[in-house]
Amino acid sequence: MPLKDFSVLLTVILIVIMLIIPLPTGIIDFLIIVNITFALLIILVSMNTKEPLQFSIFPTLLLLVTLFRLGLNVSTTRAILGNQGDAGNVIATFGDFVVGGNALVGFVVFVILVVIQFIVITKGAERVSEVGARFTLDAMPGKQMSIDADLNAGMISDTEARDRRKKIEQEADFYGSMDGASKFVKGDAIAGIVIVIINIIFGLVIGMLQEGLPVAEAASKYTLLTVGDGLVSQIPALLIATATGIVVTRGASEGNLGHDITSQLFAYPKMLYVAGGTVLALGIFTPISLIVTSTIAAILGVGGLAIERNAKKLVQIEDQEEEQAANAEEDIKSPESVINLLQVDPIEFEFGYGLIPLADANQGGDLLDRVVMIRRQLAIEMGMVVPVIRIRDNIQLQPNEYSIKIKGNEVARGELLLDHFMAMSPGVDDENITGIETVEPAFGLPALWISEELKEQAELSGYTVVDPPSVVSTHLTEVIKKHAHELIGRQETKQLIDHLNETYPTLVEDVTPNPLSTGDIQKVLSNLLREKVSIRNLPIIFETLADYGQMTKDTDLITEYVRQSLSRQISKHYTAEGEALYVITVSGSVEKALADAIQKTEHGTFLNLDPSKAQAIMESVMSEVERMQETGQMPVILCSPAVRMYVRHLIERYIPQVPVLSYNELESHIEVQSVGVVNGG
Known part of the structure; x- marks a missing residue:
């Protein structure tokens, strides 16, 4: 159990x-000081709360403190009457020092304190608690309906509605508890009066009968101690x-009691001038000391x-804020701001x-x-400047989910476990490697989320083990590569042309704006990037555009000429030095059928192939691709x-x-080996 x-x-x-x-008596002295300290702490806390619910334990605390004080009264009464007046240093100090050793003065002070507490503070707090509880309960249905209306209108979420309902219930419970707890304060005041009267009466009896003291001496001795105990x-x-009283009369506020009093009481400085003038007039026209007034x-x-x-300073600041708000409102109403709202980020994560x-x-x-490294890597590999990637959190996603959007549309989604590692099997699974089954998001491979303890063992078993940041980085890279052709528009193309123009101005001049526009x-x-052909070697691409741009405006056909100019780059991408390239070839009959189905129009060429023939060709392609993948080779x-x-x-x-x-x-010089042939059936 915690110490507190x-x-x-x-x-x-x-x-x-x-x-x-x-x-x-030593322990009694200690407990009396604790009682005073605790009461002081409670009133300070009550003054610094902004709303009653911040001190929701107060009703129960009030009961415990009241019982503690009454128990302390029993102990002090036992000490006063049973130890021949030896009730400890604190009570004696209050009896002698605080009231000057005069029992009658002390008794009057005690009676005044009781009257103030019982008639003024306790009575008022009890009434406020009663009315507050009644009004809070009466207002509950209306508050509930208001919450339901806001929820139905979409102004608040389910969580906010649940929190507001809970707060209303807590307020009702609090004011109901305070209505009952205020009775403790009232009873405490009555008990204090009764205890003092009993102590005085029986103190006189004990002093005269048991100690044989005269009436005046007994009255002075025990009355003084009793009054000291009463004051304590x-x-x-x-x-x-x-x-x-402070807790039950406080409404919800932005500040504590001190802040509210100073901000509201001194809200009208001219009234301070009036009050000061009035006090000064009292000193001038009455015998009251002029120095004091x-x-x-x-x-x-x-x-x-x-x-x-x-x-005045606050008014100036408010005027500036209002001016800024007015300008902001004008900006919102202006058509330019609406246009800004239409902007869609190229890439969002x-x-x-x-x-x-x-x-x-x-x-x-x-x-x-x-x-940053992904953008650098893609600039080197693909030759394009990847737009700034917008990274933001989204509470609509599951806690461990992420989403990748291209131009506002989601194109990929994945899930990560930050305290795990993703392990991909080498082909032969190890039974000792267990985890949560998943799919590698970038390439769709089956994988496991394993704990950190299994990481080293999985690596020794041949598994490819990747941490979550690397998983998401790889996925993001592959998604951008796949959709690179969507990310290069005319504006991005113009930037590439301007960059090339700095070193090859004559070449750029021969290509654009004639014979090819920026759109061409x-x-x-875009055609090159669609098939993952890097456009980094722009000089060669523009040389080809300059050569064939005069001959045709068909951008698809021009793309084929550019691909042939990039033969060295394409060959290196699909073959390693000294290795053969394993391919699936297309039979002559299929090529003839495709060539015969090509139709040319003024807008370009397209394939007008019989659907049954196209399906037969596709089935043959799919069959050969699957057979090649089964052997572990990349199909080409x-x-x-x-x-x-x-094709x-x-x-x-x-x-x-x-x-x-x-x-x-x-x-x-590349050795080509055919491992399959596409037939048309």
């Missing part, structure tokens, strides 16, 4: 002990009663002047709140650094330059990841 919880239980046990067992108990009781009047005048200056550590550098996240060049570059389709583009268009919808090459796109 144990201390509360110990307090309750201590109250029982005080009621039964006589306590030494009534001062904390008065503080608690005041705290009760003039001092107070001066304080009020200086205070009013300072408050007035601060108020959104993630659930559980993946925030990925992007938070303070928690060790390096996603932002990885994004953009279509060629090879055909003549005349039909390459149409690509035919299979693009079904197997876009399979490259289609022509004979002219391969270097002459």
Whole structure:
């Protein structure tokens, strides 16, 4: 059990002990000071709360404090009457020092404290608690309906509605509890009066009968101690009663009691001038000391002047804020702001709140650094400048989910477990490697999320083990590569042209704006990127555009010429030095059927192939691709330059990841081995 919880239980046990067992005077002194300290702490807390629910434990605390004080009264009464007046140092000090040793004066002070507490504070707090409880219960149905209306209108979420309903229930419980707890304060005041009367009467009896003291001496001795005891108990009781009144009379506010009093009481500095003038007039026209009244009047005048200056500064600040708000409102109403709202980010990476550590550098996240490296890597590999990737959290996603959007549309989604590693099997599974089954998001391979303890063992078993940041980086890279052709528009193409113009101005001049426009060049570059052909070597691409741009405006055909000019680059991409290229060739009959189905129009060429023939060709392609994949080889389709583009268009919808090459796109020294043939049935 935590120490703070144990201390509360110990307090309750201590109250029982005080009621039964006589306590030494030293412990009584200690408990009296604790009582005063606790009462002072409670009133300070009640003054610094902004709304009653911040001190929701107050009703129960009030009961415990009241019982503690009454138990302490029993112990002090036992000490006063049973130890021949030896009730400890604190009570004697209050009896002698505080009231000057005069029992009659002390008794009058005690009676005044009781009257103030019982008639003014306790009675008022009790009434406010009763009315507050009644009004809170009466207002509950209306508040519930207001919450339901806001929820139905979409102004608040389900969570906010649930929190507001819970707060209403807590308020009702609190004011109901305070209505009952205020009775403790009232009973405490009555008990204090009764205990003092009993102590005085029986003190006289014990002093005269048991100690043989004269009436005057007995009355002085025991009355003085009783009054000291009464003051010791009534001062904390008065503080608690005041705290009760503060709590039940406080409404919800943006500040504590001190802030509200100073901000509202001194809200009108001119009234301070009036009050100061009135006090000064009292000193001038009455026998009251002019020194006292003039001092107070001066304080009020200086205070009013300072408050007035601060108020002027606040007005200036508010005017500036209103002007800024008005300008902002005008901006919102202007058509330009609406246009800004229509802007769509080229690439967005959104993630659930559980993946925030990925992007938070303070928690060790390096996603932002990885994004920079991805953009550099793609600039080198693909030759294009990847737009800025917008990274944001999205509470609509599951905590461990992330989403990748291209131009506002989601194109990929994945899930990460930050405290695990992704392990991909080498082909032969190890039974000792267990985890949560998943799919590698970039390439769709079966994988496992394994704990950190199994990481080393999985690596020794041949598994490919990747941490979550690397998983998401790879996925993001592959998604951008796949959709690179969508990310290069005319504006991006113009930037590439301007960059090339700095070093090859004559070449750029021969290509654009005549014979090819920026849009024509953009279509060629997009065609290349669609089939993952890098456009980094822009000089060679523009040399080809300059050569064939005069001959045709068909951007698809120009793309085929550009691909042939990039034969060395394409060959190197699909073959390693000294290795053969294993391909699936297209039979002559299929190529003839495709060539015969090509139709030319003024807008370009397209393939007008019989559906049954197209289906037969596709089935043959799919069969050969699957057979080649089963052997662990990357499938590549090879055909003549005349039909390459149409073969690509035919299979693009079904197997876009399979490259289609022509004979002219391969270097002459590359060894080509055919492992399959596409037939048309």
